[in-house]
Amino acid sequence: MKPDFSKHHGLLPVIVQNIQNGKVLMLAYMNELAWDKTAETGKAHYWSRSRQKLWLKGEESGHIQHVREIYVDCDLDSILLKVEQVGGAACHTGYASCFYRRYDNGQWEVTETLVFDPKEVYKK
């Protein structure tokens, strides 16, 4: 049993949630290859739409996601991962969550503080 990768050109959205505090960390995409790699290794793998390649989350930063629970939705075409996030932050910007900006009266307000400095983590 797998999600239905015959839908949406084989690319399904994946919600990633911190299993410890319930925070939604990011949204990514999986194709069947990324699903298989994730199920096999217990480490979150996604399909990078921008780079068009398989992506082990944390391969560069070391901020791997250990997958503890995997859920699928009623239509079998969205996935929810509950993970332990190594390094405490999922976002390449250095925030714990990619959703670090809240909409407030037509403005975006930053609601988190930086967990790491991206320049130090990515050495770029």
Place this chain on the structure above:
Amino acid sequence: MKPDFSKHHGLLPVIVQNIQNGKVLMLAYMNELAWDKTAETGKAHYWSRSRQKLWLKGEESGHIQHVREIYVDCDLDSILLKVEQVGGAACHTGYASCFYRRYDNGQWEVTETLVFDPKEVYKK
């Protein structure tokens, strides 16, 4: 300021989370019209990909989502809504969350109990 509806053919994924208990309820999509309607009314509106129309969540069941907080991700192309879910269940199947099945050793295991009977709510 809005999410970037110039991306992904104007259709962005929306993660919906129960603000009271942190449960991820569903994944839906918004186009700019759905965004505007949601921001204007405080009730979650989505774009139904199957019906190709604007969709007020709960229009048929009465299980409306009152939007309390809206977040956008680092790329401005994914949205997170924190909502109060009227009726206690977001899924048309009658479960609180659309993610009511967990992957376990190659099988899907139902991890929730029904909140309502879909036949009674939808009168179909």
